[in-house]
Amino acid sequence: MATHRDVERGDKKGLEKLAEPFIDDSSKGVHRSKQTDQNAAGSIAMVLLSTAVAVCGSLEFGTCVGYTAPTQAALSIDLNLSVAQYALFGSIVTISAMIGAVTSGRIADTIGRKGAMALSSVFCVAGWLAIYFAMGAVSLDTGRFFTGYGIGIFSYVVPIYIAEISPKELRGGLTTINQLMIVTGSSISFLVGTVVTWRSLALIGIVPPVLLVIGLMFIPESPRWLAKVGREVEFQSSLRQLRGAKANISAEADEIHETIINLQKLPQAGVLDLFDARYIKPVIIGVGLMVCQQWCGINGIGFYASEIFKTAGFASGKSGTIAYALIQIPITIVGMILLDISGRRILLLVSSCGTCLGVFLTGTAFYFMGQAKFLGWAPLLAASGVLVFIAAFSIGMGAVPWLIMSEIFPLHIKGAAGSLVVLVNWLGAWVVSYSFNFLINWSPEGTFWLFSGFGIITIVFVVKMVPETKGKSLEEIQATINS
Incomplete structure (x- = not known):
């Protein structure tokens, strides 16, 4: 719902737009237009970079889910697995993912969206290494459990992070990239798994979380989470990174603060x-x-x-x-x-x-x-x-x-x-x-x-x-x- 201040702000913008044709100094108008375009391009670039880093988690999700499809025969022969043992290996990822998904909200609210993605990446890397070095069912299942817990966290935090950093007009399109990258990761496992060994495919599974951890060093934390935990200076810095160095972020910042206040007033179900x-x-x-x-x-x-x-x-x-x-x-x-x-x-x-x-x-x-x-x-x-x-x-x-x-x-x-x-x-x-x-x-x-x-x-x-x-x-x- 628009506040009185929002209406005034909207009226003021409307008057400014009406006045623009009557401004004599066209050079200033051109300069302002170019500057606006540059700011918009800069902000979109950071949003796209942040989304690209985050969906490495979605890629890892798909890679993990698709791992068992091309490897079943070779894994069963090499490690002498019974039908029951392979069924446990294939399905245990869903148990640990369930645990990861249920705990992911608390984790993401405690250590932040970037912190949750980093933690998830650690679990995934540890899991893939356990699978790569596995000589029996126990190590294999342990590794699969760890990767499952990691993708369970990813399944929650990646779409949340993308939704929280995106401008309204881009949010729908960017959040659907999450599902596309899950499918892409699954397809990569299917395709690559037909030409490499199951151990090599496990090493390939390490690539997305490693890229994500590196990428986290160059992208901002979710401004909405920073505002929620009261880190105001970092909130302003994050929002400015995402919207452009010279963008006017006051309206969006006010809206975020107002939303958080309203949410805090609602009863927790x-x-x-x-x-x-x-x-x-x-x-x-x-x-x-x-x-x-x-x-x-x-x-x-x-x-x-x-x-x-x-x-x-x-x-x-x-x-x-x-x-x-x-x-x-x-x-x-x-x-x-x-x-x-x-x-x-x-x-x-x-x-x-x-x-x-x-x-x-x-x-x-x-x-x-x-x-x-x-x-x-x-x-x-x-x-x-x-x-x-x-x-x-x-x-x-x-x-x-x-x-x-x-x-x-x-x-x-x-x-x-x-x-x-x-x-x-x-x-x-x-x-x-x-x-x-x-x-x-x-x-x-x-x-x-x-x-x-x-x-x-x-x-x-x-x-x-x-x-x-x-x-x-x-x-x-x-x-x-x-x-």
């Missing part, structure tokens, strides 16, 4: 408060979308893609894994473009229909192989189903649930609600990734048909429960949900 009748519907929507996102099978298929293609009849699984990796990035970009054109709800429906179809085709292909029918076509059908699945997931179900989650919760319950939703998401990721190998050994076609069934549930849930949030204010979204 706990988990039990989320079950109040006023909030139960957005909680159901947020939690339901995360359940649907995970139970469509994404982490099972993503973690073990190479073995799926081998089971389907491909000699090494590498060609399918490469195709999987190459599809993710461009389709994710298409989804980002469509997000504010078509809307959130339609993307979710298209995406869930596509994922449902993809896993149904894959399950049907495995059924044909089990019945010794259409053996010449079944492997192609299985691979096509997996690729349809990942393309459909990338265009909507990957990013949209997180965006809707940020839009549907009232401000004073976002902390508690966000923690609950993240916990449900990582818990679902663990269940699917841990059980996937056992399910495949039980029945390949049954596994994918089960995921297809959850796809149908997702379609029904989106139709019945999820509102369209595109172009609506927080108040309008709340009115829509509660109507």
Whole structure:
């Protein structure tokens, strides 16, 4: 809500704009225009640099998630791992990521956004080194646990940092880079893992956090966090770095201070408060979308893609894994473009229909192989189903649930609600990734048909429960949900 001072400031700016055509000294006007452009370019450059450094954490997230897909066969042979041991190795990352995500808010509020990213990088580097030097399951699992804890912190602090440093007009576009870089990291692991050993791939995983730590030396801390903890001088310096040395930051600084004061006045909601009748519907929507996102099978298929293609009849699984990796990035970009054109709800429906179809085709292909029918076509059908699945997931179900989650919760319950939703998401990721190998050994076609069934549930849930949030204010979204 605009204050009286904001209105006066706006009126004054309006009068200045009206007066500009009547200023005789055109040289001053040109000079001022060039100076403004230079300030804008300088501020955008620092925001872009800061974003580029932060999304190294997102790149690390994707690299860690994608690590198991191309390495399963070699790791199992070299370290003599059983199906249960590899299932634990693949899935333990989700347990530690869950812990990291739950504790990340407190960490980021205590040591700052940059401090949280640095701490996360230390955990990731330690984890990758443990995996690289592993001679057995214990060291392997320890390393995977450490990297998982690190990416759990990244999953919270990277989008928060980007949102807090970005100008309003750039915030939406810059925050979506987080999801793009996660997909890019996953694709890099898929592609590079087909040509290097699992130990070499672990060393490559060290690169993003190392780059992030170096980059942190050259970017400012979040001005909003500095204001929140009362470090006023550093707050002013950080905001000026991000907006330009000669930019007028007083209006934005006042707005940040006013927002912090208003937030401090709001009651702090706990988990039990989320079950109040006023909030139960957005909680159901947020939690339901995360359940649907995970139970469509994404982490099972993503973690073990190479073995799926081998089971389907491909000699090494590498060609399918490469195709999987190459599809993710461009389709994710298409989804980002469509997000504010078509809307959130339609993307979710298209995406869930596509994922449902993809896993149904894959399950049907495995059924044909089990019945010794259409053996010449079944492997192609299985691979096509997996690729349809990942393309459909990338265009909507990957990013949209997180965006809707940020839009549907009232401000004073976002902390508690966000923690609950993240916990449900990582818990679902663990269940699917841990059980996937056992399910495949039980029945390949049954596994994918089960995921297809959850796809149908997702379609029904989106139709019945999820509102369209595109172009609506927080108040309008709340009115829509509660109507």
